[in-house]
Amino acid sequence: MTTEQLNGLAEDVRNQGYNPSASMKDLVYDPVSGEFKQIRKGSTADEGEVVTEMTRKGFAAAEPHLIACLREDEVRQAEELLHERDEVPAYVFRRDDDVIHIRLNPEEEVFSTGFFTSDPRRLEQDPVAFHSPDTVILVENGEAKVFLQDGGWKEAELMLIPSAENMFSRSKGILEVGVLRDKRVMIVGLGSFGSQIAIELAKAGVGSFALMDFDRVELHNLSRHTATVNDLGRLKTNVIEEAILGKNPYAKVDKFPVDINADLPLLYEEVGRADLVICATDNNTSRFNLSKALVEKGKVGIFGRAITRAEGGDVFRYRPGGPCYCCLVGEGDLQEEEITDVASARRDGRIAAYVSPEDAEAMVQVGLSSDIEPICNMMVKLALVELSRGRESGISSLDGELVWDYYMWANRRERHYGNWKPMPSAGGMPTILRWYGARIEKEEGCPICGKTIILDDSVEDAGADYTGLSL
Numbered sequence: 001m002t003t004e005q006l007n008g009l010a011e012d013v014r015n016q017g018y019n020p021s022a023s024m025k026d027l028v029y030d031p032v033s034g035e036f037k038q039i040r041k042g043s044t045a046d047e048g049e050v051v052t053e054m055t056r057k058g059f060a061a062a063e064p065h066l067i068a069c070l071r072e073d074e075v076r077q078a079e080e081l082l083h084e085r086d087e088v089p090a091y092v093f094r095r096d097d098d099v100i101h102i103r104l105n106p107e108e109e110v111f112s113t114g115f116f117t118s119d120p121r122r123l124e125q126d127p128v129a130f131h132s133p134d135t136v137i138l139v140e141n142g143e144a145k146v147f148l149q150d151g152g153w154k155e156a157e158l159m160l161i162p163s164a165e166n167m168f169s170r171s172k173g174i175l176e177v178g179v180l181r182d183k184r185v186m187i188v189g190l191g192s193f194g195s196q197i198a199i200e201l202a203k204a205g206v207g208s209f210a211l212m213d214f215d216r217v218e219l220h221n222l223s224r225h226t227a228t229v230n231d232l233g234r235l236k237t238n239v240i241e242e243a244i245l246g247k248n249p250y251a252k253v254d255k256f257p258v259d260i261n262a263d264l265p266l267l268y269e270e271v272g273r274a275d276l277v278i279c280a281t282d283n284n285t286s287r288f289n290l291s292k293a294l295v296e297k298g299k300v301g302i303f304g305r306a307i308t309r310a311e312g313g314d315v316f317r318y319r320p321g322g323p324c325y326c327c328l329v330g331e332g333d334l335q336e337e338e339i340t341d342v343a344s345a346r347r348d349g350r351i352a353a354y355v356s357p358e359d360a361e362a363m364v365q366v367g368l369s370s371d372i373e374p375i376c377n378m379m380v381k382l383a384l385v386e387l388s389r390g391r392e393s394g395i396s397s398l399d400g401e402l403v404w405d406y407y408m409w410a411n412r413r414e415r416h417y418g419n420w421k422p423m424p425s426a427g428g429m430p431t432i433l434r435w436y437g438a439r440i441e442k443e444e445g446c447p448i449c450g451k452t453i454i455l456d457d458s459v460e461d462a463g464a465d466y467t468g469l470s471l
Ligand SMILES: [Zn+2]
Pocket: 323, 324, 325, 326, 327, 328, 442, 443, 446, 447, 448, 449, 450
């Protein structure tokens, strides 16, 4: 049904004098008669689609609907302050259609101002002569009411943004929300992987983040990244901080727009502070540096990557004492250059000399966002399982499934997965679009984790001596 048709139907409802709030009946549209008819509330069925709620909230509403969003903790804070003074400034930082967002402590540019007060008489005073605010928040006994100036004061419908402890209460049972709030996750690399994972972990209620990436948002990132056109040229650390705070305004975000390979003392220090590290960089040098830091600091790390054009990818979980990233890929790769651009792909011989520049460019593309998503999702799940370890919750029960440290996923039957069979006829053979786990053995002679490591708490030493960690 088009909006026009619905508006027309709503008009009919008004003409019939139907008052949904006073009714014991619901309203359904009867396609046979082409009219609305009333049915007894709760009766079901084949009588048509119930439209009462829609009518009540939307099309039949004569008055425009004003909505004001406020933070619960700031209402409490304002009420505290009102013990000492008559009014406390309020700031409108967003106004869109009939919706305003109000802050006591704004971080963004302010659109207009108002004030919190506990004295209702303030609403009776002439706003122009008095203050010319267009927003007054009346706070009494912990309750807030928002009034907007629109040819007289009009009360807006209040949408309270819950306080930190209630922000993720809906995830209770599935996630250990109280536990996650106290966890610190370090994310190295904020590309198509790191950006998505950061936001997923923020949505899950992780309370503290260390973000590491020196890159800025470029045009070619947009199709796979969470950044928008309006973020072009911005540091990814700033863009992702904003995205995290958009999901959880109480999260703590520390930003490090640096090349971790060039600042190993910082890397070691931050790994030491984190509860878990997401390794979402695109080169092996940083993966090995991270791996060494994880082994030395005894921290859990989740590594993830996509294979050329995201035809597939893999995820690796490091747990202290277990096999490390070097045990997985081998020492040889320490020297191997990552294929992140055409030049390195040609040098490596993976793109033959006769391949045209356009085709070569396409071959090193990271692939579709929807192909990267399943890999990110597995990294998020593993991270949440690790962060919730030791507590009973829906997510921690996945520990029974996620028993391996290495997982493989294929998106398309191409190149690496060229001989895999289509899913319906694969029999016992591997297919695409399914996770496979693999048991990884710890390498006896692993240069990173294989030998005794003398732990040294001095960060400077650890960074300076990182090449000689295995003693
Ligand atoms: Zn190892």
